[in-house]
Amino acid sequence: MAEPPPVNLKADGHIHTRLCNHARGEMEEYVESALALGLQQITFLEHLEVGIRYDHRTWLRDEDFAVYFREGKRLAEKYRDQILIKLGLEVGLNLQAMDAVSRQLIRYPWDSIGLSYHFYHHNGRHYNMVSRRHENLAALAEIGQDSVISDYFAGLIHGVQSLPCSVVCHLDAVLRHLPHRRFNQSHQQQIDRLLVLMKEKGTALEINTSGFAIRNEPYPCKRIIRSAIESGIPLVAGSDAHRPEDVGRFFDRLPQWLQQ
Numbered sequence: 001m002a003e004p005p006p007v008n009l010k011a012d013g014h015i016h017t018r019l020c021n022h023a024r025g026e027m028e029e030y031v032e033s034a035l036a037l038g039l040q041q042i043t044f045l046e047h048l049e050v051g052i053r054y055d056h057r058t059w060l061r062d063e064d065f066a067v068y069f070r071e072g073k074r075l076a077e078k079y080r081d082q083i084l085i086k087l088g089l090e091v092g093l094n095l096q097a098m099d100a101v102s103r104q105l106i107r108y109p110w111d112s113i114g115l116s117y118h119f120y121h122h123n124g125r126h127y128n129m130v131s132r133r134h135e136n137l138a139a140l141a142e143i144g145q146d147s148v149i150s151d152y153f154a155g156l157i158h159g160v161q162s163l164p165c166s167v168v169c170h171l172d173a174v175l176r177h178l179p180h181r182r183f184n185q186s187h188q189q190q191i192d193r194l195l196v197l198m199k200e201k202g203t204a205l206e207i208n209t210s211g212f213a214i215r216n217e218p219y220p221c222k223r224i225i226r227s228a229i230e231s232g233i234p235l236v237a238g239s240d241a242h243r244p245e246d247v248g249r250f251f252d253r254l255p256q257w258l259q260q
């Protein structure tokens, strides 16, 4: 008999809502989608960014968080006999504002805090490392992709050390729009160091299935997931749904993919 996969495929740990300003659908539509799929648990993981200077807001404001928390609690109660609904944050790292970020994290009693690193700070501006917009890619190329990648992993290491995060989201997404880029040896060492730290801290690793749509593989790649499994780091599957129909997306591919 095949071994059970090392991750719970009945739980989607990474779901957005229209409140983040770049997703669509009410929270309840995501719940309905999860129920239709037969999921037993979902975690809303909405975007928190603090002190980011960027022309397009892709995160919740204070008033959005109030709505998010209230509606999330209402839905958790309404559907309590059908599905476990958890509420959390996907916090974006900002090395220039760590204290302010920490203060934001404790404003609500979140069930889960996912750590991401989206915005790279350079000369007083922020560039989105996971965007495909030309101005981001051009600026990051100008700075130098190798150093951006090094800074990305150094940032994540610092974030896991200093923030109370429960899971690291899409760990190698810095490569999302650099398909021909490979990590060099020093990046690999940084990844290994990050995994050791996660193991020590009890931080889980997300298997972000949105990667299947972009590169036919989740984030992070096979090598990293294999090391995480070997080190005994807990895994969480997350669809990163930004549309209700994307809840649990590609979870059906994971058992076979994880067997390899």
Ligand SMILES: [Zn+2]
Pocket (backbone or CB within 6 Å): 016, 020, 022, 047, 242
């Ligand atoms: Zn998003």
Ligand SMILES: [Zn+2]
Pocket (backbone or CB within 6 Å): 090, 116, 118, 169, 170
């Ligand atoms: Zn993200």
